[in-house]
Amino acid sequence: NEPKLEVVMSYIISANNGVLQIKNCLDNISYMFGDRVLFRGKEYYLFPSFDKLKSASVSDFRNCKAGFRDKYLYDFVQCVLNGSFDFDIINDMDSSSALKYLMSFKGIGEKVASCILLFGYHRFDVFPIDTWVKKYMHEKYGFDKVSDIRNFMFDKYSFNCGLFIQYIFHYNRNVR
Helix, strand or coil: CHHHHHHHHHHHHHCCCCHHHHHHHHHHHHHHHCCEEEECCEEEECCCCHHHHCCCCHHHHHHCCCHHHHHHHHHHHHHHHHCCCCCHHHHHCCHHHHHHHHHCCCCCCHHHHHHHHHHHCCCCCCCCCCHHHHHHHHHHHCCCCHHHHHHHHHHHHHHHHHHHHHHHHHHHHHHC
16 A cells, blocks of 8 residues: 555645645655665665654644645544555445545545546546646537536546546647
8 A cells, every 4th residue: 555655645745736846745755754775876765654654743744845735644644544544445436436535535635536546546437637638628629617527528438538638638738
């Protein structure tokens, strides 16, 4: 579950945040709590194990530049620690139930939960809808509501819609 821990924490950090700030925050958490490794003569810090994060405080996460997400990261670690969050239970849930489960935790909204399921659990029937996707879907199909985008994508691509939405995201952000 260590990779899933990193996925969940990374996407909690991603909420209303830029790529550089997300990277810096994750680097800071790794530096503060992770193990140091040398690779090809260069020093790196691995994302910490859960055991190393158990002692982290809200102020530790704040010092790592998590911003308002500091309390969400702390709460998440506490939920894993006290057993109210279970990484494995998600494997036995359908995607709709898994989304609701994830969104029951502080700092995890629909977009973050969708990212966790798509990238951490390989649920290709779930996908995040960000401003790039909204813009493309509005221009191409006239959709303005997230529910319309979700229904269209699922109707068109079924259980692979999460993969197709990544192509739309990449195209709209990087190619156009």
